[in-house]
Amino acid sequence: MGPAPTSPDSRRTPPPFRRPEHRFSRLLTLAPILFLALFALDNLRAPTLVHPEAYGRIVFYGTSAGRGLRGELEKIFDYRKGESYFFGEKIYRARLLNYAFDLLDAKSLRFLNAFAPYGARSASHFLLTALAVLSLFFAFKSLRPGLPASSAALLAAFPATFPQLLVQNGFYFRPAKILSFFTAAFLFLVWTKLRTTDFKRLLQDKKKFILWLISVGLLGLLTTADEQAIVMVAVFLLLMIAVSFRTRNFLPVLSFLLPALYFAVHTLFIDPWLAAKFAGLKLDGGYPNPLRLFTLAPGLLTAALSVSLYQLQAVFGDPLDSGRWALAALALALFLLLGRRVFENRRRTKNAEPLGDILRPPLALLACLFAAFYAMTVRHPPIVAWPDLTRGGYYYLPLALCFYLCFVHVLHRLGFLGKPANRVLLACVLILWAVGNFLAAASARQVIATGHLGAAVELQARMRKDLARPVDDLERAATSYPPGERLFLHWYRTHVGKTF
């Protein structure tokens, strides 16, 4: 049988033209491109800076051990060098993945600077930002099935303009917190994928089951990135346990319990074994137990709360830091208009979900994260006491992303993302916030340059000039530098070149 005959009329009929969802739907495609362009532009304008603690690690990881790939990988297990500990002190932090990415950063700094003006940038910062954006894209697609790809991209690319993230663009320190940032994004992805799946359905689909195993394995690995990463897994686990009693779905609980268990096994058995085998170290568990020193200091509590609230406003245009009040006011006005539309719509809907049910899970998550953040400030109070650290963004990256994820989740549950017109309006609001964030990053850098790293900023400007000198002059100039910087100068000139 041949193909069915078609009438000449039907052949002339043009293909059904799909009407765009909204007159300005193109804005939804342009906005994520703009966000990523702002991220790239900030990279170009950002002066690069090496944190003084990182010099020793760059030299350690960047210099070849002369024992091939094995020799290089063995360095990951030398936690003492990885932590730049004060000589002889007993510090043990199970941050194996952090050391692995630190190795990658040092190698890329060494090899990329030989070919291009790469400066003191961190490769893991770019890699993990890209991975986080990608994870968020798939997470938002799963969060609201039927959400157009452009809208998911819009929501996923916005975190690339967080001032906390932009400030880290030209900053070489350590990848622990950007790894935690990616962990938050990945946790959200795993949760969105699993919330509607139960064990039975997972076991029936072999492909899904393998993907689940890989995700849980990756989460387990990510727990070894930083304390913040394991705290986030633990917080998600607690939340899932609370929710599972109502939903009777224990798959998310298991998915977060397994990585948490792996962390315990890793810290107690695997890490000490690896460190002993490859670096000859005897791990002593000497990192002070924060619970032993946990105190409720009113001053510290209010400072932690104030800094957390600052991080919240920093995500959304950061008018305090950028001083761009008109932009922030316009964004807020548009957002309120959007809210008005949505709430009117909710009023008309008969079975609208109660507001309490919508707000309870994100508020519980944020409360748990704040408690963890407070514990971190007890251990390391400068993160809420030093203005340059609070503006620096490094420690607050995961918290900022959690604020944003809660925000998007609430928008979704309230129905903000439903109508194309709402999404276009949301894109306008996000564009204004992104511009505010971009401007805020510049002023945050000024605060950093006058903070505790101010001397390092000036010293690096001098180092750049000295590096370009003839070898004899460089040797003479190097004697005036502190030991870490001197070591780095010699190493950089020998292994990389004159420009930095």
Next chain:
Amino acid sequence: MSEKLSERRLIFRLLYRPDSPVLLGLLLAAALAADTFLHAVGRPDPRPAPHADITALWERTLRIAPQSALAHINLGRTFLDRGDPDRARRHFESAVAIDPHDATHWMLLGFARYGMNDPDGAVRAFQEALRVDPGMAMVHYNWGLLLERQGRTAEAMDHFRRAETLDPSILEFSLLIAERSVRQKQFREAVARYENVRQKKPEQLGAHDYLHWGLALGALGADAEARPLLQRALALRPTLPDELNRTGVTLANQGNWTEAAACFEKALALRPDHPDALAHRRRALKKIPKP
């Protein structure tokens, strides 16, 4: 009437169609213009502000979290760096009071007390640190440095060796003992330690280590083995002979002719034709009193 209507339409558009391009464009332009104006009016002073003082930052931290042992320890460290051991001691004592179970706090207290010329107090603090954590090698290291400064080199070496036994993974202890052994003419012990470090982590060896190792081998008569080590020291740090010569001149100006001569010897071991070191050594040797 028509004006009223258009006004109403504008409000309607603003409230129900805020995604209108004209309206958005107008609002954005107005916002940017207002921002540029406000920013230009309130532009901060372009001169760079002075850096925040690290001591002031830690003091600020203590105001917020007075019970933070970490803040006391770091503030104490800044005072130690500034050569103010008395204020450092006060902060280390506060840290010890907050958390007496941390051996590092006791060790730093001992360090500050020694800086205040209170060696007995320092030893008490070191003993307390070892009571809290008998395995803390760093305490023995600091105790050894204290004894060394008092001229009790044999006891100091004993503490350095204990530090090395407690934590063999800190190769700096082995390198320190090796260097002190060269000074005390215990060349075999020095060579054995350098060999050990080379086997474990060759990248740990610096220019000074290769120099001392070469000198030790030279003293033992193994010139052929010493030469590549001295060359390696020179390759790692081409300015080392000049630096040693300068150190020697400083020591000579202080009247320490024996150590000055040793520095010139080291410079000449690396570069036998170093003109300044040759002349200075000749002068230093004349000044050393004959036994």
